[in-house]
């Protein structure tokens with residue numbers, strides 16, 4: 001038993017909204033726990049409770065054995081938090097931001113500067129360190145945010161939607177950073193709206209909906225429960241699309257969808273081994289695939305399977321959200 005985060009039966013209401021409606025969470029030391037869910041599912045609320053920023057109405061949570069309410073001081077010393085909305089000061093430079101936060105964490109002047117330098121270097125922001133943050137790209141900001149949360153070498157790091165709004169390259173940079181801190185022994189709790197992100201980073205995934213945990217397990221467990229991936233295939237010669245579609249239909253026993261203009265054929269598959277069978281059939285028919293992939297189910301597909309309703313409906317039920325960090 002080495003659960004560094006353990007929460008049981010967390011409840012939190014805001015007026016009529018049950019932001020957390022009986023949530024259990026556990027994270028093992030040195031792993032990444034992914035908390036996956038659509039807008040308004042309660043992810044940020046859970047992070048704020050675990051970060052001692054918000055008291056739960058009921059239930060309890062421990063971080064490394066310390067109670068987040070009674071032992072908030074000890075908990076704060078163990079955690080680093082990167083909020084959903086950038087927490088660095090736009091007008092200050094990267095270096096100034098990190099030095100300021102280090103000073104707030106009781107670093108001496110010299111140590112604060114040294115730590116800032118170290119982190120800027122590690123996040124490849126050394127050159128940008130002397131520029132105001134308002135001139136940074138989204139990816140650079142997120143990296144600076146992440147650097148800021150690592151100043152006091154926390155054992156537990158909460159990352160609230162660390163890559164929302166980033167382009168694929170910046171997202172990959174953040175992913176690499178997360179892998180790096182975990183390799184050094186930290187435990188990461190990461191919230192995300194992307195199944196792909198949870199799949200790429202998380203050892204365990206907890207799926208939230210309406211303040212409840214609706215599923216948990218490894219990425220493979222979840223994929224197994226969802227029971228399908230999507231096969232995407234396109235013939236390099238468009239006139240062969242009909243023949244390709246017929247082969248795919250025959251192999252899967254499903255009716256593929258064909259996108260007229262692109263000739264992209266998609267179909268749900270339950271057995272990934274089907275791909276090799278398809279490759280053989282295409283080969284026999286001398287059809288060259290310009291594109292052939294198994295795609296992860298999207299969050300929408302996960303939701304539809306787990307809850308029986310699409311994400312949009314879940315969101316429509318929500319009251320408009322203010323700027324809740």
Ligand SMILES: Nc1ncnc2c1ncn2[C@@H]1O[C@H](COP(=O)(O)OP(=O)(O)OP(=O)(O)O)[C@@H](O)[C@H]1O
Pocket residue numbers: 014015017018019037038039040041042043044045046084193318319320321322324
């Ligand atoms: N301070 C608050 N006051 C009122 N309502 C709140 C507050 N914080 C959260 N809520 C509500 O609680 C619910 C859960 O919000 P939360 O921010 O935890 O969701 P989330 O999963 O982080 O969503 P997102 O993906 O949009 O960040 C939402 O309906 C939200 O509007």
Ligand SMILES: [Mg+2]
Pocket residue numbers: 043044045084160161
């Ligand atoms: Mg949130």
